[in-house]
Amino acid sequence: MNEIPAGPRPLAIPSTSEEALRRSEKLGDALSSLLRSSYKPHERKTLRLFSAAEAASFLRTTPTNLRQAHNQEKIIEVSTKVSGRRMYSSSEIQTIRGQLEKTAKSKGAYLKKRGNSPMAVVAVSNFKGGSAKTTTAAHMAHKMALDGYRVLACDLDPQGSLSALMGFNVEIDFEGTPTLYDALRYGDPIPFDDCIYETHIANLHCVPASLELQTFEHETARVLANQNTWGGKAVVPFYDRLKQALASVEDSYDVVIIDCPPQLGFLTMSAITAANGILVTCVPGMMDVHSMNSFLRMAGDLMEVVEDNGGKDGVDFFRFLITRHEPTDGPQIEIVTLLRHLFGSDVLTNTLLKSTAISDAALTEETIYEVDRSNMTKSTYDRARQSVDACVEEVEQLILQMWGRNG
Numbered sequence: 001m002n003e004i005p006a007g008p009r010p011l012a013i014p015s016t017s018e019e020a021l022r023r024s025e026k027l028g029d030a031l032s033s034l035l036r037s038s039y040k041p042h043e044r045k046t047l048r049l050f051s052a053a054e055a056a057s058f059l060r061t062t063p064t065n066l067r068q069a070h071n072q073e074k075i076i077e078v079s080t081k082v083s084g085r086r087m088y089s090s091s092e093i094q095t096i097r098g099q100l101e102k103t104a105k106s107k108g109a110y111l112k113k114r115g116n117s118p119m120a121v122v123a124v125s126n127f128k129g130g131s132a133k134t135t136t137a138a139h140m141a142h143k144m145a146l147d148g149y150r151v152l153a154c155d156l157d158p159q160g161s162l163s164a165l166m167g168f169n170v171e172i173d174f175e176g177t178p179t180l181y182d183a184l185r186y187g188d189p190i191p192f193d194d195c196i197y198e199t200h201i202a203n204l205h206c207v208p209a210s211l212e213l214q215t216f217e218h219e220t221a222r223v224l225a226n227q228n229t230w231g232g233k234a235v236v237p238f239y240d241r242l243k244q245a246l247a248s249v250e251d252s253y254d255v256v257i258i259d260c261p262p263q264l265g266f267l268t269m270s271a272i273t274a275a276n277g278i279l280v281t282c283v284p285g286m287m288d289v290h291s292m293n294s295f296l297r298m299a300g301d302l303m304e305v306v307e308d309n310g311g312k313d314g315v316d317f318f319r320f321l322i323t324r325h326e327p328t329d330g331p332q333i334e335i336v337t338l339l340r341h342l343f344g345s346d347v348l349t350n351t352l353l354k355s356t357a358i359s360d361a362a363l364t365e366e367t368i369y370e371v372d373r374s375n376m377t378k379s380t381y382d383r384a385r386q387s388v389d390a391c392v393e394e395v396e397q398l399i400l401q402m403w404g405r406n407g
Ligand SMILES: Nc1ncnc2c1ncn2[C@@H]1O[C@H](COP(=O)(O)OP(=O)(O)OP(=O)(O)O)[C@@H](O)[C@H]1O
Pocket: 128, 129, 130, 131, 132, 133, 134, 135, 136, 157, 161, 260, 261, 262, 323, 324, 325, 352, 353, 354, 355, 356, 358, 359, 362
């Protein structure tokens, strides 16, 4: 075998890490200037107004009942009318909900309260990228808030996609302001409450994430290597940190929705520990189901360790949600049939249909509740809206069961 000749090695080849960092810096700078040129800092999202039919559906009533309530002056008058028709803001819908509930014959007709039951914490999870975790989490958060629940959208993904859908452009809005990482970090964590922000939707608050959250993964590895200490001091174990943070705001919210990152790291495990409901999103494709199988096996193994350390009891519900569903696609039909056969009622009856209405809304970082039906093909919008509404309502029923309510 020939020996490598002695002498200086060529210097021109940069290491992989140098290459990656150099490219990331270049891309980061370009993206940042692109973002800044199209985005005005502190320009907050606003929510469109809703028609009487939409407001009535959020209020669990009919447009006729709503009109009568206005005529009888049981509820406030709206501030905007378009061509004589009432248009409702999310905060007006909320005020009206309170007024209707006060005079309702049966309690909870317009607002289902959780009473003394625990806050619902739903983790949307799967390590397969692009399985519609964020889309599902955002639509659940928006609809449940419009339906009158006090909702906290918790972004556990350093990519910050859920934060963007909640109106926070993290890398611009949050330079120097607290995000979830600041409440979870091991060194001098701040109160969780200080990382929560109001959104453009009444009743909906958000804990945004930034890239810094990724640090939690490395820091946790260090803490574990040092017998659960940081800087020489014992710390709350990684799996309990989010759970404890959420417990501190238990009185302020009915539902917490956690968007997990596409990996089974410490962040996802914290979400699973904190959750009393788990939703695994699944695109019905062969590769996706294969990957989901690995996710379930690994999650099971890892959670066993957490359970053995007393970190977790059972969950109230664990369900699969079929996403980006194309009901007429042959291969998808086979996989959906297989999943339903294997998991029965653990697969939600409703599915999140693949729709250009949803992907088009996502282009402007919006959900289907934010975009205006009049700007889309009506039948496309209605089909997508019905599908999303039905999925979220099915999860809502599980939450109501958890609270001992019959729906
Ligand atoms: N029902 C749907 N119809 C059409 N497009 C969809 C639908 N659901 C999600 N998408 C699109 O699929 C892409 C991936 O969705 P999303 O970001 O929600 O997945 P994710 O699981 O959160 O991804 P990641 O693993 O990167 O966090 C997005 O572009 C989204 O707009």
